[in-house]
Amino acid sequence: MxxxxxxxxxxxxxxxxxxxxxxxxxxxxxxxxxxxxxxxxxxxxxxxxxxxxxxxxxxxxxxxxxxxxxxxxxxxxxxxxxxxxxxxxxxxxxxxxxxxxxxxxxxxxxxxxxxxxxxxxxxxxxxxxxxxxxxxxxxVNGQRSVSGWSCLHQAAYRGHADIVQMLAGVSCLEAVDDYSITPLFLAAQYGHSPCVEILAGAGANVNCQATDLATPLLIAAQEGHLPCVEALLTHGANPNLYCNRDQWQLPIHAAAQFSHVRVLERLLEVTDRDCECSEGKVSPLYQAVLSERAASLVPLLHAGYNADAQPCFGYTCPLELAMESSYRLNDEGVEIVRLLVEAGARIGQQAYSLALRCQELLQLVLSCRGIPTARAEREALAQLALAEVDSAYCWLPLLLQAGIEPVLFLQPRLFEEAAEEVLTFFLEFFNWRCLPLEIQNFLCRRQADSSVTTLKSLEGIPSLAHLCRLQLLESVGFQCLADRSYVQRLPLPHLLHDYVQFRDVFQKHCNSLCILSVPL
CATH class of the missing domain: 1.25.40.20 (Ankyrin repeat-containing domain)
Structure with missing residues (x-):
């Protein structure tokens, strides 16, 4: 069938x-x-x-x-x-x-x-x-959809400017849906600037706020619709109207968060700077850092926003937040750290602690700032580093390359806990037969317990040349030797410049340690 x-x-x-x-x-x-x-x-x-x-x-x-x-x-x-x-x-x-x-x-x-x-x-x-x-x-009025939209809502959503023009004269301009969203808000959200112009020109409230307090200007900035932003500002939209319950979010934050640079640059011209450092407010820098938008940082910093903004979200400054985020070695995050450091952001203890765990970040910080000039600050940095002794293979070569005194790390904790490859490298900067007795005792125990041969080289006699550069190190200080221009002014043959900078030592250990580069 x-x-x-x-x-x-x-x-x-x-x-x-x-x-x-x-x-x-x-x-x-x-x-x-x-x-x-x-x-x-x-x-x-x-x-x-x-x-x-x-x-x-x-x-x-x-x-x-x-x-x-x-x-x-x-x-x-x-x-x-x-x-x-x-x-x-x-x-x-x-x-x-x-x-x-x-x-x-x-x-x-x-x-x-x-x-x-x-x-x-x-x-x-x-x-x-x-x-x-x-x-x-x-x-023409009343709810005409499940979401509570009127016909004017739908026309604004679709961007049918001619129909919006017809309806604007006979419809309620301030009709709201279930989330208190008006037709003007929808036009701004979906980038229909002609509809924004028509509705605003007909008298629609450009500063209306949805249930969550978002404004048309905020949503236009969030979506990156520059023509809508321009139209709203022309018709009196307030860029300084807070758009969240906690009273800190502004349209400029939305532009920074989503890296709409042209919108951000436009809002920088009209946004008050109260949000920059005021207590209870949030600098737009934080939004750029949180969303990993390096492109947003450039105009903000260029406009003079303080790289050391007020504490927010549990962080003392944007740099601290950036370093914690970029610990994953995200390229965008590392670029954000670079921008903040170059802009003069203060590097506090927490920021240094985070950098010490990531060689790329530490190298970036040191290349921009170098070693602290004050002795007390260098000592504090050494103590922070020793607290991260498990990562010594990362931070020790970089700190020494930058010129920090090796003697600052001559402490029992390093000799007790550091890997043998780290100790073998570190002891190249000392006459190991003249170390303090306490350190020698630690070293002897490590040698006795060692199942590898990395420390066996310490049983030999240092060369005369090595002893001479160690004496030079003691005389002029490691910061001076780390400075290439200083070394070039010394009364030494050019062929010895690399040697007195311990370049051979860094080169020798570059494979066993995470040394990103060897001093030039």
Whole structure:
């Protein structure tokens, strides 16, 4: 048995002809007594099909006094409560809409999803249909969608500027949806600057706030719509209106967070600087750092925003936050650290502690700032480093290259806990036979317990040349020897310059330690 017939389209013969726009066939079928009101599995009858296809000839045949005997026929509903005029409006068939209006079609009946003929026409951008429906009394206000949008909301969302222009004169400009969002807000959110201009020019509130206190200017900045930002500012939008419950978020924060640089540069011109360092506020620098947007930092720092902004989000400064984030060695994060350090950000103890765990960050900090000049600060840095002794293979070579005195690390903790490769490298900067007795004892125990040969080299006798450079190191200080220009002024042959800078030592241990570069 062939069951395919059971799965064919369930439309009636008249409906199929109406769908095809075949007026002659519709006429013949009606004369032969076929019903025009047989519904298919969607609840559609022939009138729905004719309206949806825009066949006005079929509509004229179907919308006769005979078929209109039942007042419900012209407003017959599908299973989704759609009427024939709804389909005609949705598909932009203006002639079909006019014809259905003549036979008293109800233009305000809502579908299951709260739509109506006007809302459907607006959604499709059918300007002429919208004009006809408004002229015939279509309800322009009120909630016309599940989300609570009005027809003006939908026009602004779609960016249909001509329809927005029509509706702006007859609709409520301040209609709000379930989240207190207005049509102007939607136009700004989706970048429809002509609609923003029309609505703002018609008197819509450019400083309206949604349930979460977001403003049209904030959402336009967040989405990077510069023309909308310009339009809103021209019509009086306030860039200093706080847009969150905690009273710190401004449009400039949104632009920084999403790295919309052109919008950010425009907002820098009009935003007050109270947010920069005031207690309880948040510098836009934090937003740029949190979202890892190095491009946002450039205009902010160029405009003079303080790299040492107020403490926020549990961090003492943006640099501390940046260093913790960039610990994953994210390229963008490292670039943010570089920008902040070059801009003069203060490097506190916590920032140094974070940098000591990551050789790339520490190298960046040292290349920009070098070793602290004050002895007390260098001692404090050494203590921070020793607290990260497990990472000594990372920080020790870099700190020594930068010129910190090796003697600052001559402490029991390093000799107790550091890897043998680290100790072998570190002891190259000392005459190990003249070390303090306490250190020698630690060293002897390490040698006795050692199962590898890295410390065995200490049993030999230092070369005279090595002893001479150690004496030079003791005389002039390691900071001087780390300075290439200083070494070049010493009364030494040029061939010895690399040697007195211990370049051979760094080169020798570059494979066993994480030495990124050897001093030039």
């Amino acid at each position: 062939d069951f395919t017939e059971c799965y064919q389209d369930t439309c009636s013969a008249v409906a199929l002809a109406a769908r095809a726009g075949d007026a002659r066939r519709v006429q013949r079928l009606l004369k032969r007594g076929y019903s025009a009101d047989v519904k298919d599995n969607r609840g559609w009858n022939a009138l729905h099909e004719a309206a949806a296809s825009g066949s006005t000839e079929c509509l004229r045949l179907l919308a006769t006094p005979k078929t209109m005997d039942s007042s419900d026929y012209v407003n017959s509903l599908t299973h989704n409560s759609e009427t024939p005029i709804y389909f005609a409006a949705k598909n932009g068939h203006v002639r079909s809409v006019k014809l259905l209006l003549k036979v008293s079609a109800d233009i305000n009946l809502k579908t299951h999803d709260m739509s109506c003929p006007l809302f459907a026409a607006v959604d499709g951008g059918h300007q002429e249909v919208v004009k006809v429906l408004i002229r015939h009394g279509a309800e």
